[in-house]
Amino acid sequence: MSLTFFTLASATGNSQSRSFRLSAPEALVASGVLKHLLPRFSLKTQVRIELVGAGEADARFAAEGKGTPVFAGLDADWVLVTLTPGNEHVGRFEDWITSEVGRNTIESFQPGGKALFTAAVARQKDDETVVLPGNVVEGEKLAVTHCGRCHMVNEATRLTTIGSSPSFAVMRGFSDWQARFEAFFALNPHPSFTLIDGVTEPFDVSRPSPIVPLEMTLEELEAILAFVSQIPPADLGAPIQYQ
Structure with missing residues (x-):
């Protein structure tokens, strides 16, 4: 069973x-x-x-x-x-x-x-902090513009996102966060509406027309990655407490 x-x-x-x-x-x-x-x-x-x-x-x-x-x-x-x-x-x-x-x-x-x-005794962790190069300020603006429709990017987007989409801070806590963000355009559901100049293929002609595309350049993605690398990972909280 x-x-x-x-x-x-x-x-x-x-x-x-x-x-x-x-x-x-x-x-x-x-x-x-x-x-x-x-x-x-x-x-x-x-x-x-x-x-x-x-x-x-x-x-x-x-x-x-x-x-x-x-x-x-x-x-x-x-x-x-x-x-x-x-x-x-x-x-x-x-x-x-x-x-x-x-x-x-x-x-x-x-x-x-x-x-x-x-x-068990806590494992030793690699304390090396990954900070990616790029324009952090511009990256935050681009993340709000391109990703804020679904994800909570910062406090300003807390009330304008889709509740089922994880926040940037939560995803920053994933062990593979860098790979996820670098290749986000290949991870569902992004391929259906994302175009990156020089990287992704043009949309299939059968793509539903009402879907608004997300279009960016590699330089813009680099800026977003720089911003994400400096987001403190979300604390997922203490064990649930019952009264």
Whole structure:
């Protein structure tokens, strides 16, 4: 039997691609810790996790073997094992569960007032800050013009965006943020309305005419990247608290 955790956006068509499959031993499932952890990750990241059998999973929790240490409990030291290398959502879950927020979430699982699991020692992170060259001021203006119709670029666009689109600050917190922004025009739904001079192909003649195109040059994209590189990543928040 599989148990599926949905994000708040799971009813949308896009949520289907923002997911991965996870397996875990029955003892870990029965402890209730996954019902505590997985919805909190999904709520903060909009990535859905499906709990499945071992043969179907993209990642698994294991009580032994090689993997990323995540917590200790139930007389075992648990690791997260990635089964589909390069899966960005598994990578994001790994980053979250080993972060300070993830560690606090693990240790806040206290059924009956007693903690059952202890978070693994925090991993050493690369503190190198990526700052891309370009006109930051111009980049912010261009981002508002071209991207502000859907994404919250800055405080001025907070109330004029599509609520289901992640903000620039949230996306800046993704481990692959630079690659995402550099190649945004190739990531859905952008190809249907984005033209970059000298990079993208002309629109197909069957493209619906009401779609207003987003047109920019590589120089403008460079300025936007410079602006994005200086946005502080969004703090996805502390574990959910209940009264």
